[in-house]
Amino acid sequence: MSQEKISGSQVSTVLFILVMATGVLFVPGITARRAFQSAWLVPLAIPLLTGLISLWAVYRLGQRFPAKTVIEYSPLLLGKVLGKGLGLLYILFFLMTNILVIREFSVFLTVTLLPETPGYVLNISVVLLAAYIVSKGIEVIARMAQFVLPLFLASLSMLLLLSVPEMAPRRLLPLLEGGFLPVVKASLVPSAWYGEIVVLLLLLPHLNKPRELPRKGVLALAWITVFLTLDILATLLVFGPYLSGQLTFPFWTLARFIEFHKSFSRWETLIVILWEAGMILKVALLYYAACLGSLQWLGKAPFGWVLGVLGGVQILAACYLVGGQIQLAAILEHVFPLFALPFEIGLPLFLVGIARLRNLGRV
């Protein structure tokens, strides 16, 4: 597994899909609920900054410990027990995040396309497919991302373009009503999404040119910001701040509004199916991170067993731990950021600090 290499542009693609696959669905509603008509300003400030800091921390750690993942260098930094504990926490973080993503996948599809299909069928099928993809390795995930990206972008752009006739600029006014505070408050959730790029902690050794990471990472973050802003903007312009905040998947509802000629008035099915590809990849990527982490944490363990056990855990947890649409939305809004941000920005910064203080690794 360790000889596999992915290129800089593949990393950008993977990061873009990682953040956008679910961000595009959940972020507009959650931000609109807090920041109202200023919600479109949210991704431009604090979340972007979070992503950049996280990227910087990961890159610094990667410079100090090239060809090592966080599971491998945290014992060097913190001592054996603490380091191993941290490694385990990271594995659990990726696992938990992925369980949420799997549930996002199944809830979203149940709501939109398959109202009569039980959620567990979707959980099981996406985990099985992701397991198959993970067994093929990170190169395959990266290459698949290159195929999925054009489809994903095409569906997003088409949606944005076709919703133009429904837009009304007055819905954005008054700008920054209530000052900057709502914008800051609304930043928490998108920040957690941006921070998911912390998966790089495990992917960094697979980069063929680690020096490119700052450039390619910033590129990915920039594109994420552009599309997320446009996404929120379109939602606000069409629905206005209050309706946007009440819908769980406002961007999907937007897709239901558009039409192109009378014969093709229901695009949302096609668009949902294209988004599904991105979500499958996101599940596979986080699954891969959890799997790789566990393998390194355990030392010598058969890959097939780790893959199987993690898959089973994810299926069970997704079926029983996370409830329906309402509960999932509440978790994503209130719990997930508090749970994720320490892993995404706190711990990497902490590790960089420790490395600098103890002067460990390559300087």
Added chain:
Amino acid sequence: MGKELLKKALGWAGKKGSPQDRPPQPEEKRPLSTNWDENQKNLREVFSQCADAVFQETSFNAEQPLRILLVYLETLTDQAQISQTIIKSLQQGPLELPDEVRISPATSPEVLQKHVLSACHPQTSTDLLELTKFVLGGNIGILIEGSSLAVVVPAQGGQARPINEPENEPNIRGPRDGFVESLKTNISLIRRRLRTSRLKVETLELGLLTKTAVAVCYVEGLARPEMVEEVRRRLRRINVDAVLGSGYVEEFIADESISLFPLILTTERPDRVTAALLEGRIGILVENSPSTMVVPCTFISLLQASEDYYVTAPFSTFIRLLRFVALNIALLLPAVTVAVFSFHQELVPVTLLSTVSNTRQDVPFPIFIEVLLMEVTFELLREAGLRLPKTIGQAVSTVGGLVIGQAAVEAGYFSPLPVIVVALTAIASFTAPNYIVGTSIRILRFFLLILAALLGGVGIMLGLMAILAHLTALRSFGIPYLSPFAPMSPADLKDSFVRVPWWAMITRPRLEGVREPQRQDPDQGPKKPERSGIRKGRRRP
């Protein structure tokens, strides 16, 4: 674990199939003796019960005539050559020899080799088993009285199929010749197109009993040496008793033990193989098999035909895009139909939906069963048409297409929709230029159809992602199967879905032809004359 089970089921892991049990290959030697009668007896014993082995006794017309024995297989040799050239020369004997040459039992092989039969390029052999091998290769063995050295004269002959246009890959503008069963002819077809000493042809023998010759062709300096070495290594690793076609070899040297997609390109067109060699690929020719293998193979090359390079570039691009659309129709149309009409009716324009539901009112089955049954029927018809003699095959298509299709709809068992869908799918699948990739599509079509019935469009996407993962993970001799798309190499897109004009094909594919990237000089495209004397009314300089 699955692999272990599979191995057990196929008897690889059991005692029966372990490599030690294979009888050791006889490497012993049996030198010929000077006793002519004994040699003759031994040879006759080797070829006992071989009705096509001919033992022809004659004599060499020396001062004291020497008895000689000609051994050959009449089925593998050219009878006219034997009677007209060899026997005649032997009987004319010393008449035309220079004076200083003396013929005795000891010198006779040399005399035969250098003087009497020199026109036939004879060789000599001292070993009975080696001699046997030569005879089995279509040579004539000549045993001379009193000599322990046998002379071997090549006289390969026998019936061979003439060079025809390959039926599976017809062509309109390009060359019409196709590979045949004879390895020599096939190599000559390539050599005629590549008159350079850099075209290397290495041969080896495969199959304990069949002794099939296999040739590895490549252009030195273009093919990567490590890839050539890998081909050699994989070929040498094969240890089987029989190789009856290139398919046998293909499954041994492919990168994956089981893959739905062909990892080796097979073609019967010498121009296609030559073009591949010029890109740095490697050709593998197998004796007795007109289908020649080319490695490494990429997915996109299965969607390309050699015709694409002979017609104009825009048309070729159009055809390639059309083929890609057809591939998608062949793969997806039945699945999409089922998904749309059983899960996502909202995607269908209302008028179409009402028309379709009118025709389906009295149909007893859900649409999935309808499409599935129709697809199975079509596969049956297709297979029946393929295996039957051509004249009956037409009857099958009449019965299948008209009678079953129309009768089933008119009787109300089926609605017209699945019949139309299956017909469209079939036509689309016929556009695949490579038969093998068509078979992959046929299998995957059923896979997607079932997923569509279970989960609708979501199921189709799950299936497509699985196929994509499978495809991106495949490699053919180390080259990613989906290159130049993933990993992306933009310069190679010029010969993928599009084909640029020949003057723009400046570089070879990045992954295969990396050692000599430039194919031709840039800027050779046609240019308008800078000063057109005629148009501007000036005189030519």
